[in-house]
Amino acid sequence: MRVLRGAVATAVTLAAVLTGLPTTAASAAGSAAAAQAGADGTYRPVGPQRLLDTRSGLGAPAGALPDRRVLNLQVTARGGVPANGVSAVVLNVTVTAPTKGGYLTLYPAESTQPTASNLNFSAGKTIANSVTVPIGAGGRVAILHRGGSTHVIADVVGYYLSAASTDMGGEYYTVEPGRILDSRDPDFGGPLPGGWMVTVPVDFGEEGNAHLRALAVNVTAVSPQTGGYLTAWNGENDPPNTSTLNYGKGKIVPNMAIVPVAPCPWDYPCAGLPSISIYNGSSGGTHILIDLFGVYDDGTFAEGLRFRPLSPTRVADTRIGLGAPSAIGPNSTATITAGEPVSTPDTRALALNVTAVQPTAGTYLSVWPAGQDRPVVSTLNPAPGETVPNAAITEISPAYGFNVYNRSGSTHLVVDVAGTFEYLYPAARNPADRAAEGRLPGGAEPRPAPAPVAKRLG
Structure with a gap:
């Protein structure tokens, strides 16, 4: 040692x-x-434990997932996740050996497919992303694949409880x-x-x-x-x-x-x-x-804060001027607002999927609350021309804003909200008191x- x-x-x-x-x-x-x-919105960590591996037939029939196929993955009553009382699950999802570039979208089973993506990949690349997704019908989540064929792996790392749970988690x-x-x-x-x-x-x-x-x-x-x-x-x-x-x-x-x-x-x-x-x-x-x-x-x-799951909801796509008018330039910051109905006056933080789309140079992106100094951290590190995602949790300002900073070149940005973190305790709604809400x-x-x-x- x-x-x-x-x-x-x-x-x-x-x-x-x-x-x-x-x-x-x-x-x-x-x-x-x-x-x-009660337990609604509290969190319980597990594992990590593997729930899906299409290479071996774990959790689904063995074989690569073809284009436009939806795989319904059973997550409750497996891998330490209870059979009941679960509102959302946190998965680490990996694609390996994709034959073409494409993407995965995860959403509650038997619900409407959202206009969002969780994991974007290039041909032949093995890449992972953390995904928080609400539980759907039968305790399952749906995995939609677009682009060629690919193997998919999913490991569960934790879950959020619903009001029906008799257990209790953390905030x-x-x-x-x-x-x-x-x-x-x-x-x-x-x-x-x-x-x-x-x-x-x-x-x-x-x-x-x-x-x-x-x-x-x-x-x-x-x-x-x-x-x-x-x-x-x-x-x-x-x-x-x-x-x-x-x-x-x-x-x-x-x-x-x-x-x-x-x-x-x-x-x-x-x-x-x-x-x-x-x-x-x-x-x-x-x-x-x-x-x-x-x-x-x-x-x-x-x-602390309780989690409210959402089906993936897009709040920014600079390719069409949603959330910000254009691609983010070098050494520049875009402020994204995730207002109502995504956020409410009780919302203090967001669970995000942040995707850099075809940056012109190798760069890094940082995400942090609007109105605060930029921290020395990175959220994404894309290479030139890559389209890559990463999950993030960020606080938001009282005006529901968060910042995204781009270091080099220019890049388009896509941001989807997977859920919100809510402060449910009585408090005065002035900025000085709000700063302490959700802090230890x-x-x-x-x-x-x-x-x-x-x-x-x-």
């Missing part, structure tokens, strides 16, 4: 600053509202987006070698650590030495037989992930702190970035975290 030292701990402190402290009265009102709302809390791992930092020790794992701790204080259950992060592979994959999990036991993102040699590939936490298993320097782990399953090394933008608790704090209580503020730890497996 090697200990990786350096400025990474400082990055956690700067990245995850939580603002606003709830009052005692608000906390009491929040607890009462939480009891009345979502926003943090200011920021980087908690950058292996390019000279003190880290270089790219993570193939066959190694890195454990990344966070520290939200004694109260926060006791009730933290998952991190919402963006994981990016940078300049891998060979093609391969990364797997994110809680670090307990061996890595699961799933993948979080897949990449080719020399590429920059991100994917959003909601990753369960577990106590850091290493005696030094992070013993017992909540942490996530990343395993490099390829034969060569790769740099890794991890950007943190939210956390889930176990339902204890009753001050004061006793769960973040602290400087120890440096990550890397270890060879096997």
Whole structure:
């Protein structure tokens, strides 16, 4: 085992600053509202566990999915997802060996096909994306494929509960987006070698650590030495037989992930702190970035946000002037507004699918709330001419706005909303009070975290 030292701990402190402290009265009102709302919109992490692999016949008949075919995937009562009381499921969906460029759209089974896409791909490319999709008829979700034929893989990482659930999950809390791992930092020790794992701790204080259950992060592979994959999990036991993102040699590939936490298993320097782990399953090394933008608790704090699933709803398509008048130019920012009926006065954050369409140069895109300073994070890293998506969760301003920044060249932008995060507790509706809604209580503020730890497996 090697200990990786350096400025990474400082990055956690700067990245995850939580603002606003709830009052005692608000906390009491929040607890009462939480009891009345029950489990509706709360989250339970699982696995990850594989539900679908058309290469082997898991979850569907073996064989590539042809053009215009809809696959209805059973998700409830499988992979740790309950049979009842589930409103939406979070899947990591991968296409592999597509014969042509195309896309997948996921939506509730036996409902109207939306005008949206979740995963865009090129011929021969293996690519993944996180997809949050409402549960449809019979506990299934529909997967529509357009373009040639392709194999499809789906891993479940968690689910949101409905009002019918007798169980209880956790609520979502926003943090200011920021980087908690950058292996390019000279003190880290270089790219993570193939066959190694890195454990990344966070520290939200004694109260926060006791009730933290998952991190919402963006994981990016940078300049891998060979093609391969990364797997994110809680670090307990061996890595699961799933993948979080897949990449080719020399590429920059991100994917959003909601990753369960577990106590850091290493005696030094992070013993017992909540942490996530990343395993490099390829034969060569790769740099890794991890950007943190939210956390889930176990339902204890009753001050957070509840998820309201939507069938994918398009709020921006610069090719037709929807959301923004034209492609986003170099070093430029577009402000997108997701107003009513997508958002309501109680909406504090959105679950998005963000797609860059045919950028003229290699670039990166960042998504963050309108009215705030741009954070040092990336959401998408497309190459010239690529059409690539990534999921994101972002806060919105009181005017329902969020920003998208483009670094280089120009690119068209398509944004679909998969759901909203709502604040259901009584609060005054002035901007000063609203800034504290959906933030962790004061006793769960973040602290400087120890440096990550890397270890060879096997």
